[in-house]
Amino acid sequence: MYTAFLVGTAGSGKSYLTNALTNYLRTNEVDVVTFNMDPGVYRLPYSPDFDVREYINIEEIMAEFELGPNGGLVAAVDLITSHAAVIYEEINNRSPDILIIDTPGQMELFAFRPTGVIAAKQLGGDNCALVYLMDVNLCREPYGLINSMLLSLSVQMRFFFPQLNVISKSDMIEKDLLDEIQDWLEDKFLLEDAINNIVRREQIEAALN
């Protein structure tokens, strides 16, 4: 069984990619299973085969501990570790070729809390990789791209899984800009030029005002 964790900031398209990837793989007759790891999601664009919401009810947690949506999500994500072993066994019994794990909406709750790493190690199995989604809306400016890469690096230094960085929602921007982002990624001098252009433009604007 190969496992792919889809990770990315809120709104980067994890659930939609889970849906699209699953459909694509199933069309190609690959036995793929999906696991929704987000206890706080209401609607998903796909029907998960395994679902953390069957084990964790965020509304009960919010009511029981008198927590708001913030605290409720933190507590619910922390609780995943206590169910991870059972969930892993169930998935393992089903034993698909590929397991796609759709991680919690707010990446920070999963990637920057100690419990997230513990849960990932428990669920990951031997052959796992992390797919990091860089929201194209954050990558369209040179500084935003650096920002996304830094976030990606900090995720990599947390899990130490083989990691693939993917620019998501790329159909939302024009082809020219996408090519430019590609250039920045391939040639750091072009990225430096783009930043210098911004600095120069700001200096000119400041001088004119």
Next chain:
Amino acid sequence: MYTAFLVGTAGSGKSYLTNALTNYLRTNEVDVVTFNMDPGVYRLPYSPDFDVREYINIEEIMAEFELGPNGGLVAAVDLITSHAAVIYEEINNRSPDILIIDTPGQMELFAFRPTGVIAAKQLGGDNCALVYLMDVNLCREPYGLINSMLLSLSVQMRFFFPQLNVISKSDMIEKDLLDEIQDWLEDKFLLEDAINNIVRREQIEAALN
């Protein structure tokens, strides 16, 4: 008016620091005003002078747009920009010496969405700084410390405010470990040594198994 944005991952102690700082400053007769910028918080350890929840009701948003806690928080934080000008004017009329802004619980919603930066620029005024809280629980391991520093850097590259990095909740770990973290921060070779020790320990453990 000087403005300080308190930013950090969920649970890093933003609200408690807002409380402690405000009490300290008031004891020293500084005119300080607090602004809660988190629409999704239920309980705060202090009474905010200005509160985004007076403008944005997360439960109404969740009901109206049929969103879960995730989507509700994202939408609520995005909505802050549309109220920022009015809130800024109200705070400016009050004109304190210092304004402390307690940012949303999940840093990602504020720091890694384009709307967060827009709201910060609107609210920040001319003399603003960002206080980045590095949760001591994330800093106690060498990799965790690097991780926190990368996150801090990516916040800095997003807002471009003068930024102060603060290790929060430092009373939760022993003095010796805190001194060690301090050494790692001051001498990168000591940090490298600490990482090499981990790698060596893992190699020995692997050889023994």
